[in-house]
Every structure is written in C-alpha cells, then in structure tokens.
Amino acid sequence: MQIDASIVAEGLGLAPSLLREEMRAGxxxxxxxxxxxxxxxxxxxxxxxxxxxxxxxxxxTGTIIQRSAVDFGNSALPKSVRKISG
Known part of the structure; x- marks a missing residue:
C-alpha cells in the first residue's frame, strides 16, 4: 500500500521535503x-x-477511511505508543 508523501507530512506536521530527509535519516x-x-x-x-x-x-480500493494523529508536543513519543496491538 502506498500513500502520498504530502498526506504523511501533513499528519506529522512537517514539510514534504523534510519528511523525506527525516525518513532517509531513520x-x-x-x-x-x-x-x-x-x-x-x-x-x-x-x-x-x-x-x-x-x-x-x-x-x-485504496481509499483512506480513517486518519488519526497523536502529538506529544515537546515530549518525546513514549515507547508504548510505538507498540501496535493487533
């Protein structure tokens, strides 16, 4: 599945060019x-x-049916948020 970089950048609050740099840097x-x-x-x-x-x-069909974002402000993303339960 693919998603347009501009959608991801917007969801993460970044410029698309910065998104690519940040992804390349890990x-x-x-x-x-x-x-x-x-x-x-x-x-x-x-x-x-x-x-x-x-x-x-x-x-x-590839249609986006849900979007969600969690912003932790100046705090680092807690490790527990990175864990996805299935």
Whole structure:
C-alpha cells in the first residue's frame, strides 16, 4: 500500500521535503499492517516521528477511511505508543 508523501507530512506536521530527509535519516519510521477477519481488505500504515504518531487506514480500493494523529508536543513519543496491538 502506498500513500502520498504530502498526506504523511501533513499528519506529522512537517514539510514534504523534510519528511523525506527525516525518513532517509531513520528519524521517521513506519509500520504497515494488513487487516484480518473482520478487517480483511483493510491496511493500516503508522508513521512515527520524535514527537508524533500518524496513522492511516485504507479500504481495499485504496481509499483512506480513517486518519488519526497523536502529538506529544515537546515530549518525546513514549515507547508504548510505538507498540501496535493487533
């Protein structure tokens, strides 16, 4: 599943050019998950920066059906937020 960089940049509160730099440097990471059972056909992409988590859920056609972001302000992203439960 692919997502436009501008959507991810907006979700993380960054300029698209900075997003690419941060990803290359390993300061922004991501997790891709595929739905099972009742969520079959859905995909969830989660992006992590130092202070923010951005998550997007797609349906089987690639349409975004949900977006969410958690911003921890000046605090670092807690390790527990980086753990995704399935």
């Amino acid at each position: 300061r922004i990471t991501s997790l891709a998950e595929r739905g099972v059972d009742g969520d079959s056909g859905r995909h969830r992409l989660t992006f992590f920066s130092e202070h923010r988590r951005f998550r997007v859920v797609f349906d089987e």
